[in-house]
Amino acid sequence: xxxxxxxxxxxxxxxxxxxxxxxxxxxxxxxxxxxxxxxxxxxxxxxxxxxxxxxxxxxxxxxxxxxxxxxxxxxxxxxxxxxxxxxxxxxxxxxxxxxxxxxxxxxxxxxxxxxxxxxxxxxxxxxxxxxxxxxxxxxxxxxxxxxxxxxxxxxxxxxxxxxxxxxxxx
Numbered sequence: 001x002x003x004x005x006x007x008x009x010x011x012x013x014x015x016x017x018x019x020x021x022x023x024x025x026x027x028x029x030x031x032x033x034x035x036x037x038x039x040x041x042x043x044x045x046x047x048x049x050x051x052x053x054x055x056x057x058x059x060x061x062x063x064x065x066x067x068x069x070x071x072x073x074x075x076x077x078x079x080x081x082x083x084x085x086x087x088x089x090x091x092x093x094x095x096x097x098x099x100x101x102x103x104x105x106x107x108x109x110x111x112x113x114x115x116x117x118x119x120x121x122x123x124x125x126x127x128x129x130x131x132x133x134x135x136x137x138x139x140x141x142x143x144x145x146x147x148x149x150x151x152x153x154x155x156x157x158x159x160x161x162x163x164x165x166x167x168x169x170x
Contacts, residue, residue, distance in 0.1 A: 071122070
């Protein structure tokens with residue numbers, strides 16, 4: 001590898017970190033329910049991104065590729081033995097700040113999303129909070145687009161009362 005290529009890779013890596021760091025932190029926090037663990041997961045994610053930049057084939061978007069790595073890192077961290085002893089409940093005031101302050105109805109919806117079963121919650125987070133297509137969510141999770149659609153349908157069934165009428169219908 002020439003010094004010029006290495007410099008280009010380093011610059012590209014810095015751009016990826018700058019572009020996706022906040023999104024990766026938010027998704028890691030939602031998976032791990034702990035700021036410190038989420039920050040560790042972000043570092044591990046970008047370490048893996050850096051190590052494998054040369055093998056990225058471009059079969060999906062960079063965002064999809066990075067989110068796939070982040071989700072896998074979070075899954076690995078959750079499987080770790082000591083995670084059984086961590087309180088995984090999320091308080092909304094602990095979430096990293098969004099770019100735009102949330103409205104009251106979106107806070108209620110977020111609470112309901114966090115109460116969904118894990119498989120439904122992760123497709124909702126990737127599809128709607130990360131604005132990924134069904135195909136991208138399928139790639140990130142390593143499942144079919146049909147499975148993603150089925151999980152989203154189940155999630156919608158759980159969330160319909162909130163979406164249609166707010167708190168009094170929950």
